Amino acid sequence: MAEAIQYFLDHFKDPETVEHYADGPRRFVPGMDGLHRMTGLLLAEHVPERGHVLALGAGGGLELKAMAEAHPGWRFTGVDPAGPMLAMAAQMLGPNAARANLVEGVIDDAPAGPFDGATCLLTLHFLDRDERIRTAAAVRERLRPGAPFVVAHGSxxxxxGERDRWLDRYAAYAVASGADPGATAKGRDAVARHVAMLSPEEDEAVLRAAGFSGVALFYAAFTWRGWVAYA
Structure with missing residues (x-):
């Protein structure tokens, strides 16, 4: 599994990948803008007007930008192991960059908090089950009691038979959304070989095993699922 993580880390450090990243997620993830909007709304149920939000896997900055623009009083700590993606996040934030502390690393490198809420979008599926539990538990330790944690990823x-069927649908959606068919086929193969996907039931169990309560599904779109849970 360490080799799989390194494979994708190298991918997100590739200059060409970074340059074109902003176009990618919307072609692969149905309702990406709506997912960001819902994430902010779910956090805002508990995060105060001047709250501090931890964003794990924040490279690229798409969710940081959406949350910063919708919630002008929030501060952010964004964590990502790919330095070039964090640089892109700072650029994506533009005038809101001063409200974000960007940390190169994994959850263990994040400040202790406590944070008022946390997100982890399109990231946890790169980790195997045990590492997901450990990572989610480390997020919970950094949250105030009752604070929301919003996660969304492939599930x-x-x-x-079913796994291949859904991977084919994942690729078909991307191509229908304008992604290059050849590159998409390579991406589908990389996901099939390197990503330790879990079923939605297993993903919910991961959050509970990490100590979260009130786990609730709020987003389901083809091969993607999103949950909100509470520390």
Whole structure:
């Protein structure tokens, strides 16, 4: 699994990947802008007007930009292991960059908090089950009691036959949304070989095993799922 993580880390440090990253997620993730809007709304149910939000896997800055523009009083700590993606996040934030502390690393490198809320979008699926639990638990330790944690990532049935069916749909959606068919086929193969996807039921169990309560599904779109849970 360490090799798989390194594979994708190298991918997100590639200059060409970074240059074109902003175009990618919307082609692969149905309703990306709506997902960001819902994430901010779910956090705002508990995060105060001057709250501090931890964003794990914040490279690229798409969710940071959306939250910063919608909630002008919030501060952010964004954590990502890919330095070039963090540089892109700072650029994406533009005039709001001063409200974000960007940390190169993993959850262990994040400040202790306590934070008023946290997000982890399109990231946890790169980790195997045990590391997901450990990472989610480390997020919970950095949250105030009752603070919300919003996660969204690839999550679909993993039974023989069903897994390939959903990976084909993942690729078909991207191509229908304008992604290059050849590059998409390579991406589908990389996901199939390197990403330790779990079923939605297993993903919910990960959050509970990490100590979160009130786990609730709020987003489901083809191969993607999103949950809100509470420390």
């Amino acid at each position: 679909f049935p993993q039974e023989p």
